[in-house]
Amino acid sequence: MSVGHGPRHPRASESDALEDAFGGPVLPEGRGSESVVGDCAWYRDGRRRGPRLALPDAAAAARQGDGFVWVGLRHPTDDDIAEVAAEFGLPALAVEDAVHAHQRPKLEVYGEVVFVVLKPARYVDHVEVVDIAELAFFLGPTFVVTVRHGECDTLLRVRAELEEGLSDPYAGFGQVAVLHRAADLVADGYEQALELINEDVDEIEALVFGPGADDHAERIYKLKSEVAELRRAVLPLIRPLERLAAGGVPHVPDVADQYFRDVHDHVMRAAEGVELVDRQLSDVLQANTARVTTGQSKVALRQNEDMRKISAWAAIALVPTAIAGIYGMNFDHMPELRWRYGYFVVLAVIAATCTGLHRLFRRNGWL
Structure with a gap:
């Protein structure tokens, strides 16, 4: 040193x-x-x-x-x-x-x-x-x-x-x-x-x-x-x-x-x-x-809630869409086409089904 x-x-x-x-x-x-x-x-x-x-x-x-x-x-x-x-x-x-x-x-x-x-x-x-x-x-x-x-x-x-x-x-x-x-x-x-x-x-x-x-x-x-x-x-x-x-x-x-x-x-x-x-x-x-992290969790939770609502409404809208699609095929030999009360029955079925689904989704917290 x-x-x-x-x-x-x-x-x-x-x-x-x-x-x-x-x-x-x-x-x-x-x-x-x-x-x-x-x-x-x-x-x-x-x-x-x-x-x-x-x-x-x-x-x-x-x-x-x-x-x-x-x-x-x-x-x-x-x-x-x-x-x-x-x-x-x-x-x-x-x-x-x-x-x-x-x-x-x-x-x-x-x-x-x-x-x-x-x-x-x-x-x-x-x-x-x-x-x-x-x-x-x-x-x-x-x-x-x-x-x-x-x-x-x-x-x-x-x-x-x-x-x-x-x-x-x-x-x-x-x-x-x-x-x-x-x-x-x-x-x-x-x-x-x-x-x-x-x-x-x-x-x-x-x-x-x-x-x-x-x-x-x-x-x-x-x-x-x-x-x-x-x-x-x-x-x-x-x-x-x-x-x-x-x-x-x-x-x-x-x-x-x-x-x-x-x-x-x-x-x-x-x-x-x-x-x-x-x-x-x-x-x-x-x-x-x-x-x-809490904020991100809240955002994810809101997104999940939104997705459930969208899915529920999509399911409800699917009923009239499917029935209208079936009866819109214009075949000559389809049941109820010539029936006097067929139109009203179809509307009633659509309304009842949609109402039932809506109540079901609300009870499960989706709507």
């Missing part, structure tokens, strides 16, 4: 004073790893100090041990992150996980580097989709490197807070402040997503138990699948937050334990909310299935 032990030793060109490094030029986008660097700056006492840094200058600033450097990467490839990994001594296995993404929320310790994965989530209400991003954090003694996959504003909001400055004792967290604020915002995002999902669940319940007879199974199943995506982001985060709240993680000061404990409580509440919503959707899906 390749384990990083902090930034590598400086080159000769990196031996400038810390003040000179902080005043270094901003490199243009598109040159090496700089093309995926969202921002790179030095922070001290909970506040940003100076403009954006080039990677070699950021590594030199981190080696000074005064404050911390934050390097933010967006959708890097193996080649993009190679220079950053070399400058800050990032562990190879964690780098591979950060680049290829699709990781579960987790916390791993590689020597002096702590690797944490968070999964921010937001609910796109108009399409009823849970959008999951991924954030990877490398926490070293004097640096934090973040890798973002997907669309989310979590890190942007954390940077904005650092621009304004953090109050004590939060400012004493150092690079851990970035992780804590990001985890706090992620937990808040889970609760916001659940609020919107609950609104859609209430709407679906109203439709299922309302006067309409439509089948809502497809929408319910789709929303249930999205809730499963949210569960995969929320539940695995509980254990890493428990470790951060319990203490003993490198670079995490004791004063930060209670703050991570608060985030852990928020995530636990979100996890309970996810399970509750999932059970609600399962119940609504069963109710919808039962209602649709």
Whole structure:
């Protein structure tokens, strides 16, 4: 296992004073790893100090041990992150996980580097989709490197807070402040997503138990699948937050334990909310299935009743049709053709037979 032990030793060109490094030029986008660097700056006492840094200058600033450097990467490839990994001594296995993404929320310790994965989530209400991003954090003694996959504003909001400055004792967290604020915002995002999902669940319940007879199974199943995506982001985060709240993680000061404990409580509440919503959707899906099945049974029953009525009337109509057909053959030698009362007798037979059949069918419930 390749384990990083902090930034590598400086080159000769990196031996400038810390003040000179902080005043270094901003490199243009598109040159090496700089093309995926969202921002790179030095922070001290909970506040940003100076403009954006080039990677070699950021590594030199981190080696000074005064404050911390934050390097933010967006959708890097193996080649993009190679220079950053070399400058800050990032562990190879964690780098591979950060680049290829699709990781579960987790916390791993590689020597002096702590690797944490968070999964921010937001609910796109108009399409009823849970959008999951991924954030990877490398926490070293004097640096934090973040890798973002997907669309989310979590890190942007954390940077904005650092621009304004953090109050004590939060400012004493150092690079851990970035992780804590990001985890706090992620937990808040889970609760916001659940609020919107609950609104859609209430709407679906109203439709299922309302006067309409439509089948809502497809929408319910789709929303249930999205809730499963949210569960995969929320539940695995509980254990890493428990470790951060319990203490003993490198670079995490004791004063930060209670703050991570608060985030852990928020995530636990979100996890309970996810399970509750999932059970609600399962119940609504069963109710919808039962209602649709009942509706189909009623339709089939009505169809059967209609078929019985049609068959009964067809049987009644068959009597005069058959008799009229027989006497319409116009043979010369047929009984009753020349009988004076034959016509009236035939009509009486038809009426009596039809009346008898009608009463029979009504008694059997066919009419």
